[in-house]
Amino acid sequence: MSTDRLARQRLLSLDSQALAEHQLLRLNQLLGEIMSCNRFYQQKLVDLRPSLGSLEELSQLPFTFKDELVANDQHWSPVANLSFPLERYVRYHQTSGTRGRPLVVLDTPEDWQWWVDTWQYILDTAEVRPGDRCVMAFSFGPFIGFWSAFDAVRARGALAVPTGGLNTLARLELIRSVKATVLFCTPSYALHLAEVARENHIDVAGLPVRTIVVAGEPGGSVPAIRNQIEEFWGAKVVDHAGASEVGPWGMSDPAQRGLYVIESEFIAEFLSVQSGEPADEGELSELVLTSLGRSGSPVIRYRTGDLVRPTWNDDQPTRFVLLTGGVLGRTDDMLVIRGVNVFPSSIEQILRSFPEIVEYRMTALKQGAMDRLLIEVEDRLGDPSRVERELRLRLGLRVEARGVPLGSLPRFEGKGRRFIDRRKALEQELES
Secondary structure (H helix, E strand, O other): HHHHHHHHHHHHHHOOHHHHHHHHHHHHHHHHHHHHOHHHHHHHHHOOOOEEEEEEEEHHOOOEHHHHHEOOOOOOOEEEEOOOOOOOOOOEEEEEOOOOOOOOEEOHHHHHHHHHHHHHHHHHHHHHOOOOEEEEEOOOOOEHHHHHHHOOOOHHOEEEEOOOOOOHHHHHHHHHHEEEEEEEHHHHHHHHHHHHHHHHOOOOOHOOOOEEEEEEOOHHHHHHHHHHHHHHHHEEEEEEEEEOOEEEEEEEOOOOOOOEOOOOOOOEEEEOOOOOOOOOOOOOEEEEEEEOOOOOOOOEEEEEEEEEEEEOOOOOEEEEEEEOOOOOHHHHHEEEEEEEEEHHHHHHHHOOOOOEEEEEEEEEEEEEOOEEEEEEEOOOOOOOOOHHHHHHHHHOOOEEEEEOOOOOOOOOOOOOOEEEEEEHHHHHHHOO
């Protein structure tokens, strides 16, 4: 076993006090570096002491929001929170833009190495070994996607196979021809690959792929979706979570209960959705993250918008905080239908329990002052009424499901856009 992996295992097993000491040391080192050169945080943390005496003092600092990170300079300086001159940066990425204007993110060589090193936790969980053949099924555009995974796999001594520019059938042929053992893609795309394989009489379960590492959507920690992928492929699904602004913060729980926050590299806080105060164990909360290893584009107390339920596992081999069920949804995706809080991921869990449903789309609408949800399904049985019955049984809500022709709904290689929120648009139309 490598020295680096032993070091990661030691950090995974730190008790709460030792972990807090590790995080505080890293945090003070980061603050000491960026406060001398980062104008954004110099202005934001104007009353910051030279160093924090405890992690509890972190809660006294202001939050960072995504909108703040978009620079307003007229010159080409696309990021507000840069610590160094542009010449120091070697990686350009931008967010996917699924929630508004894309955000540009830049990394120095040192910060990119931190991405690669942190990804090794995920590769440990996925049991990626030197000599594995790892296919990266994404476009390799400016979206961060699996760019960091590509470099992390190479650093591990495995073969990294890019597939940018290939269509789905060509990717399946490449997976077969290189005898891929590990596949990296979104949960949606793993299902779409299986769908296209079925149409072309390719038995994906007969391919040598043993592990599928997924990210970009909640599906890897949603049992119905994970089980469907594993059944199609005959492979183990390993979930991962990250963000361009923050880094690769989440790794799969081997017992498939959810995601661990990689707390050796991130400080996690949890804000109760109900009160806005620090959340109790198991309470629905928004995840707030501070990255500890990224000084070129730092984020302190970043409001991710991800909804989670934290569980602290002092009796488990991994002592990092567990997010039961992974990322459950987004703060801005929550629907209130007849007084009941509903998340698109909860609907997806139910829809994926029907193996005959090939694809779906959810549209949130306004009906007076209330939210309304319409679900379109490509159903091989042509019977959306059974979907309505199951939703009513499991959610206690009457939701309209409408059948559409097979192949009529869009497919996605990157993050799926199956949830369309038309509530604000309709409100604006009515106001005008």
